[in-house]
Amino acid sequence: MEKVFIRWTWMRAVLHNGWWLVTSVYLVVDAGLSPAQLVLIGSVQSAFALVCEVPAGVIADTISRKWSLVISQVLMGTAMLATGLFESFPALLATQVLWGISWTFASGSDVALITDELDQPDRINVVLTRSARAQLTGAATGLIVLGGLAWATRRDLTIVIAGAAMMSLALYVALQFTEHNFVPTRTARWAASWTTFRRGVTLVRRSRAILLIFAATFLVNGASDAAGRLTPKQLLDLGLPTEPDPILWFTGLGVIGLIVGALVLRLVSKRINGSHASTDYALAALVGVLAMLLLAFARDPVVGAIAVVLLSGIVTPLTRIISTIWINTRTTADIRATTHSFLAQLEYLGEIICGLTIATVARLTTLPLALTTCALLFATTAVLMRQPTSDEATV
Template sequence: MSSRPLIDCRVASSRQDALTRAFVHWSWARAVLHNGWWLVTSVYLVVDAGLSASQIVLIGAVQGIFALCCEVPAGVLADTFSRKWSLVLSQVLMGTAMVTTGLVTSFVALLGTQVLWGLAWTFASGADIAWITDELDAPDRISGVLSRTARAQLTGAATGLLAFGALAWSTRRDVAIVVAGSAMLLLSLYVAARFTEHNFVPARSARWSTSWTTFRRGVSLVRRSPELLRIFVATFLINGASDAGGRLAPKQLVDLGLPGRLDPIIWFTGLGVVALAVGALALRIVERRLDGEHARHSYGVAAAVGAVGTAGLAFAPDAVGGGVALVVVSGIAVPLTRVIAMIWVNARTTSDVRATTHSFLAQAEYLGEVICGLLITLVAHVAGLPVALAGAAALFALTAAIMRRPAPA
């Protein structure tokens, strides 16, 4: 009996393991850099650049609009030209935006750097999942890989908060920002060197026509799939609730009265690290229930947890109770629903439109942030923070109800 098939299986398994390690390590490093960078940048915009609240909100709105418009074209280009080089381009643009943020303080210049940063993400969202799915070429392993990647991103985010927070404290905020951006630029070399692309066939001719065809195929796939439409609606609602709730949570905790012995930035950094650790643990515990027939139930439960946690934050008696509620939402509900949605979409799309379909999912996230987020913010101005947070809790509850409905026959 020939041992050739056994050798081939071992070689294939070894290659899959190497691809998985490269992808997980890259995801962890990217999370370290962009989360640490954003922690320092969020303070830099207020303290060093002196931006007003309206200017900060305007930056977020313009960034979201650009990302919303560019998300699907970027996904189509990744499906048509190259997933790997789309990721390299994303890293280069992202690193450039991060570095230049630390070099300028004017509103117009910072608006430009933040828009470029948002644009950079559109070239990576969808392309990263499409790349690892097709290069791994192991449907039985991909859900586990994506779950492991999500855990790595959470631990990387916690590492980034601690590392770059300490760097900014010990040196200067602009120095920490430039260091993070420079490291992100170097990370593009890692992608170029370690990421292969053996299982992707780019369009050889009439590429722009092929891009349009790819877009239409993606739209057709989503329209024919009630389950894809369900997860897009759920993503729209839950992302709007979580984004608005996350933006309002610091104000709510301050109003409830944070203990005065510690600087508020220490409180929020600590809460962020605890939430990330809880999220990594939660993903580990429910890893086997994130796909297949369990996914819909797990998503519904996570959304219900988000509803309870957000309601707890809205009506917490003090800052400690509000902090616990915030950890429940950001550590359990948000990461679980995002990972399940990613796996859900990935399992129901095809290789030729995989990045495009993930870009549609990202668009649902952006639309939720813009539409639901603005409505909840309006409620906060009219009726106050507790009522606005109760509205966010209602969106979580509505999502849970949608996911409890049985799948169509």
């Protein structure tokens, strides 16, 4: 199951990240969306995902983690495919909302499934770190393959192909994944779902460490998501060459960032599993401050590109894997997907509140000032994560 799970993680990363690379350029160059519209898409997408996240997690904990992933793949592929069929803002907003909803059926379900099926508490953190590295190498492959395909053919065609491939990945999950160590609720599912939800809330409320990582996730994800959506616009404004096709430049930047990320995860894998997690999270947030200030006040695309690599190669992978392991080690099997869904809700909430704030700054002032706002969010996170975190919550 471990190899099957990591292989699936890699394939999903190939399609998702390659698709997003092409889509991020498509939204700016082909659809001509403004900076405010780019961030607004993320905020609205997150609002819908926020509403669906916990119900999806509870369903995974009471009915099936495996079939939650199948549903996720089908909906995600549909949303990805439809993106390449439209250029109007309302239609693109709708496709991204569907993508956000699709992700709620996977967030938490994947970690919960592999944790329970592996059934080796002393090994799961290693597997999750390997999975994170697989995501990075898969993402690099996706950037090269789909970025190259978009350059050789058309961006909209590549987006449609990626979506169709993502839909077909549902068959891999259905045929290859097992679910031997999970017992679904056969009767009174609504009552069981409510009980699962309440147990998850109780766990979170009693654990200062979980509340701390929730707050950090809110800030970091809000800053990272907004920065990621504004990056293509900023680099093009700084003079990133438009010949050859900008997709090639973004592909190269993405691959470099992912390679750096894979190396960083390998170097810090032992520290992540120990008592240095909060320190590493704070350091990653400080790198985020540096990256945002460099990108905001860069005078040429080279400096801007360095900032992008810092964000995608250090900040994003480190904060993501630390928060996943942090939550996974502080929950129990019966509410694992639900608790991870709570974490995902804080991610979406950060995208909504911080994203709307940054979108307003971008609309009323300038793009550099919006990126500076992202730097302030990272700085707040760094201060927050230096607080004591020792507690042992029970359900």
